[in-house]
Amino acid sequence: MKLLDGRTAIITGAGQGIGLAIAGVFAAHGARLVVADVNPDAADAAAEALSDSGAQAVSVRCDVTVEEQVEGLVGTAVGRYGALDVLVSNAGITRDATLRTMTAAQFREVMDVHLLGTWLGMKYAAPHMRERRSGAIVNISSISGKVGLPGQTNYSAAKAGVVGMTKAAAKELAHRGVRVNAIQPGLVRTAMTEALRPEVWQEKLAGVPMGRAAEPAEIGTVALFLASDLSSYMTGAVLEVTGGRHM
Numbered sequence: 001m002k003l004l005d006g007r008t009a010i011i012t013g014a015g016q017g018i019g020l021a022i023a024g025v026f027a028a029h030g031a032r033l034v035v036a037d038v039n040p041d042a043a044d045a046a047a048e049a050l051s052d053s054g055a056q057a058v059s060v061r062c063d064v065t066v067e068e069q070v071e072g073l074v075g076t077a078v079g080r081y082g083a084l085d086v087l088v089s090n091a092g093i094t095r096d097a098t099l100r101t102m103t104a105a106q107f108r109e110v111m112d113v114h115l116l117g118t119w120l121g122m123k124y125a126a127p128h129m130r131e132r133r134s135g136a137i138v139n140i141s142s143i144s145g146k147v148g149l150p151g152q153t154n155y156s157a158a159k160a161g162v163v164g165m166t167k168a169a170a171k172e173l174a175h176r177g178v179r180v181n182a183i184q185p186g187l188v189r190t191a192m193t194e195a196l197r198p199e200v201w202q203e204k205l206a207g208v209p210m211g212r213a214a215e216p217a218e219i220g221t222v223a224l225f226l227a228s229d230l231s232s233y234m235t236g237a238v239l240e241v242t243g244g245r246h247m
């Protein structure tokens, strides 16, 4: 059973990591993909690989912090495929530092990508979905936004904010047939976490009851659930995908 047959999905930050894995899972379920990333080479390579595997995929260079680029991204999806059914706001960065050393610029940068970026995505995607009385938005938060992690005052605040805006938007859009949900991944094996010092990685791993990190596709399958009709009566939900960490 293909859960996204013929549906158009935008995934931001899809050039690598979790976003790329979500794109792969969606492609296997028949979605037509718009692969967006601030890194154009990564976006192009991802779209090419997806096309080679038989999916319909187009790449768009998009910095989610730039309003015109997000508006253009949604325009590309609708222009190319005639509709927009799914938006996954996944683009993300970390600028970890203690309160003592974190700069205001590092704080703002993280706010911009996660909060402004996710908000712009919803702002420009929602009108198309409202009009057709159908759509699913999936915002990628983090377990850091639930529990707060040291060295991440910026990131924890931003990811908690993603939960707040997910619930607010879910309430605004529910009566128009548009669902908005969020995922809070725990420790996932990607470039973002491979940058962690080995002792920090081990410390995080020790806190995972399942005893291992997630593979990116394990976030992809939960995104598929929220993007598809399998979750047709869910909105404003926040799903923890953590192997039990910080439950």
Ligand SMILES: NC(=O)c1ccc[n+]([C@@H]2O[C@H](COP(=O)([O-])OP(=O)(O)OC[C@H]3O[C@@H](n4cnc5c(N)ncnc54)[C@H](O)[C@@H]3O)[C@@H](O)[C@H]2O)c1
Binding pocket: 012, 013, 014, 015, 016, 017, 018, 019, 036, 037, 038, 039, 042, 062, 063, 064, 065, 090, 091, 092, 093, 113, 117, 140, 141, 142, 143, 184, 185, 186, 187, 188, 189, 190, 191, 192, 193
């Ligand atoms: N890896 C983890 O353990 C983990 C845990 C919880 C949440 N997350 C979240 O999952 C998402 C994906 O993380 P990942 O681990 O795959 O990271 P990653 O660094 O491997 O990939 C992030 C992607 O986002 C893109 N990106 C960054 N800034 C952008 C911008 N302004 N506009 C468009 N694209 C931009 C990057 O170019 C990159 O391709 C992020 O929102 C992250 O905060 C990750």
